[in-house]
Amino acid sequence: MKKTVLLSLAVLAAAAAQTAQAQTTIKINGYGGTDPAVVGDLINRFVKPALAKDRITVVYEPLQGDYNKALTTLLAAGNAGDVFYLPAETIDGFVATGKVLPLNGLVNTSPFIKSLNSAFTRNGRLYGVAKDFNTLTLVYNRDLFDEAGVPYPNNNDTWATLQTKLTTLKQKLGPDYAGICLQPNWDRFGAFAFATGWQQFDSKGRTNLADPRFVEAFNFYTGLAKNKVGVQPSEVSEGWTGGCLKTGKVAVAIEGSWIVNFLRDNAPNLKFGTALMPKYTKTGTRGNFLYTVGWAINSGTKNRQAALKVLNILTSPQVQQYVLEQGLAIPSRTALTSNAYFKKTDPGAVNSRLVFDGADDGNVRAFTFGPQGTDWSKPINEALAAVLSGQKSAADALKKAQADMSTFQNR
Numbered sequence: 378m379k380k381t382v383l384l385s386l387a388v389l390a391a392a393a394a395q396t397a398q399a400q401t402t403i404k405i406n407g408y409g410g411t412d413p414a415v416v417g418d419l420i421n422r423f424v425k426p427a428l429a430k431d432r433i434t435v436v437y438e439p440l441q442g443d444y445n446k447a448l449t450t451l452l453a454a455g456n457a458g459d460v461f462y463l464p465a466e467t468i469d470g471f472v473a474t475g476k477v478l479p480l481n482g483l484v485n486t487s488p489f490i491k492s493l494n495s496a497f498t499r500n501g502r503l504y505g506v507a508k509d510f511n512t513l514t515l516v517y518n519r520d521l522f523d524e525a526g527v528p529y530p531n532n533n534d535t536w537a538t539l540q541t542k543l544t545t546l547k548q549k550l551g552p553d554y555a556g557i558c559l560q561p562n563w564d565r566f567g568a569f570a571f572a573t574g575w576q577q578f579d580s581k582g583r584t585n586l587a588d589p590r591f592v593e594a595f596n597f598y599t600g601l602a603k604n605k606v607g608v609q610p611s612e613v614s615e616g617w618t619g620g621c622l623k624t625g626k627v628a629v630a631i632e633g634s635w636i637v638n639f640l641r642d643n644a645p646n647l648k649f650g651t652a653l654m655p656k657y658t659k660t661g662t663r664g665n666f667l668y669t670v671g672w673a674i675n676s677g678t679k680n681r682q683a684a685l686k687v688l689n690i691l692t693s694p695q696v697q698q699y700v701l702e703q704g705l706a707i708p709s710r711t712a713l714t715s716n717a718y719f720k721k722t723d724p725g726a727v728n729s730r731l732v733f734d735g736a737d738d739g740n741v742r743a744f745t746f747g748p749q750g751t752d753w754s755k756p757i758n759e760a761l762a763a764v765l766s767g768q769k770s771a772a773d774a775l776k777k778a779q780a781d782m783s784t785f786q787n788r
Contacts, residue, residue, distance in 0.1 A: 401683045402434045406448060406458035409441040415703075422699070424690050433683045445470075452476040455677060459684040460691075463505040463673035465496040469748040471673075477504045478676040483685055489692075489709050490736050496743035497671045505671025506692050509706035511633035512665045512735035513568050514728065515539075515655070516619075519648040521628040525549035530629065530652040532731075536569075536597055539655040540606075546628055547606045555608040557601055557629040558621030561762040563754035564666070564744065565618070565631045569594040571740040572657035572664030578747055583786060586757070586779040596771050599764040609765050622647070633668060634707060634732045637725045651728040653735060663739030669709070707733050749786065756781035 407416055416437045424435050438458060440447035445467045451457035452474055463471060471477050479502040480486075486494050489507060497505035515530045522529050525546040530539060543556030559565070567577075573590035585591070601607035608627065615621050618630035623644040630636065631654075640647055654663045672691055674684045690696065697708030701718055707729060713719070719730040735741065746753040759781070760774035769777075 400432045400434065401680050402436060403460060403680060403683050403687050404458040405435065405437045405687070406440055406451065406461035407437065408444055408462060409439040413437060413439045419691065419696055419699070423693070423696050424687060427690050428683075428686060431683070431686065433686065435687055449474075452675070457675050457677075459675050459678040459680055460687050461673055461675065462508075463497065463671045465505075465507075465667065465669045465671065465743045466745045467750065468497060468504060468671075468745065469499065470750060472499050472504055473748065476676050478674040478678075478681070479504060480506065480674070484689065488711060490711050492667055492737050492741050492743075493669055493709050496667050496669055496745070497673075505673040506688065507669045507671050507709035508692060509697075509700055509708055510667055510669035510736065511635065511707060512667060512732050512741070513565065513631050513633055513654055514731050514735060515629055515652045516622060516632050516636055516728065517629045517650050517652070518622060518625065518627070519650050521550065521554065521625075522546065529650055530655075532653045534652065534655045535658040535661070536572075536655050537658045540597075540601065543601065543606050543629065544604075547604065552605070553626060555613075555621075555627045556606040557608075558613075558615075558618035558627045558631070559598065559601060559607040559609055559765055560618050560631070561609055561758060561765050563757045563761075566594070566598050566757070566761055567742075567744075568631075568654055568664045568666055569598050569657075570664065571666075571742050572654075572660075572662055574660070574662070574740060577742065577745075582747065584747075584753070584782050586760075586775055586782055592771075592775060595760070595764075595775060599761065599771055602765050602767075607765075609762075622649070634729050637728050641725075649724050651724070651731050653731055653738065656739075663735075665735045665739060665741045666744040667736060667741055668744050701729070707736075749788070752785060753782075756785065 420435050420437060448457060448461060463477065481503050484506060486503060486506060493507035493510055494503060497503055517530050526549065527542050527546045530542065547554065547556045570591050573594050575588055575590040578584060610617055610621050613621050613624050613626060619632050619636045619639050621627040622630040625647065640649060654665055656663050672688045674688060678684050694710060697710050700706055701708050718726060756778040760778040763769040763774045764771050
């Protein structure tokens with residue numbers, strides 16, 4: 378009898394141990410800020426219920442501060458999450474570590490926008506699935522255009538017609554107003570360079586700022602500052618072009634969908650509209666950026682199948698619908714083009730629809746800096762700032778920028 382009891386207890390203990398071992402924890406690394414609340418809500422609403430029967434637990438561990446630096450450190454130490462954010466802008470550096478699992482054959486990417494898949498593909502290998510994205514649009518103050526008697530920017534505008542509208546608006550409204558806010562940075566100007574067909578890197582990974590297509594875009598962008606039709610954010614005591622629009626003194630900002638909630642909170646009475654980026658006058662082609670972050674899997678994870686299940690849920694139609702309806706970002710599934718939300722006529726929904734449409738309209742490129750990192754854009758940013766502030770001519774600024782770029786790329 379005593380032996381029977383002991384045997385039963387041993388069996389129960391073994392079963393309990395087996396049950397405990399079957400529990401798998403998947404750790405996710407992502408941004409800090411507001412993301413922990415957003416991702417935590419997604420996990421509670423969608424991931425946990427879907428994985429309960431599989432005995433998979435998911436925890437979100439945000440990386441505060443410099444995400445790229447923190448993730449690099451964790452990957453090197455073997456302590457990174459099983460699943461993590463992979464920013465398209467720094468993908469090359471992470472791929473080079475060999476710590477990101479190629480997803481070819483492991484996930485179905487056909488439902489996602491092709492340009493987004495391209496943003497996470499290197500040498501034929503896919504390293505991430507876009508969780509969401511943004512592109513650039515023209516966001517404008519309807520009242521200023523009405524007051525000046527100038528037609529609103531529209532989806533058929535070229536560089537030339539937009540310039541005419543902005544110049545006329547400035548002439549009608551006077552010195553206290555400006556037509557457009559011009560960020561002295563690659564992250565806005567680059568869309569114009571892409572519109573001309575300019576390539577960020579050639580086949581050898583080099584950047585040519587003397588390319589006539591780049592020069593033409595540079596001259597157009599900086600030329601908008603002539604007669605103060607265009608102003609930098611600092612000229613109206615703001616830090617970005619959304620802030621310019623908030624002042625009520627600047628007619629157009631070049632921004633993505635993130636501006637909508639900002640305007641609702643900071644300029645609730647401002648009546649705004651949205652148009653696609655203007656077309657390059659010579660070809661009728663637009664340029665644009667894809668700002669995107671993907672879900673990636675740690676190549677060193679011991680729980681690959683569980684991590685793949687989590688990734689698939691986080692990019693599922695249900696999760697993407699939730700993200701869209703919350704106004705958090707634009708989901709990455711092609712099928713959402715017919716989503717009812719995009720048929721609404723309120724300014725926020727219209728903005729979201731045009732941001733979505735911008736993903737595959739013209740020369741659209743991922744916002745990325747290449748294998749040498751974020752300092753790649755520094756020569757361009759300095760040239761833009763020098764010309765927009767009147768400190769240098771465009772020719773002199775570009776000459777210095779090319780010299781600085783060559784020095785940087787020769788390191």
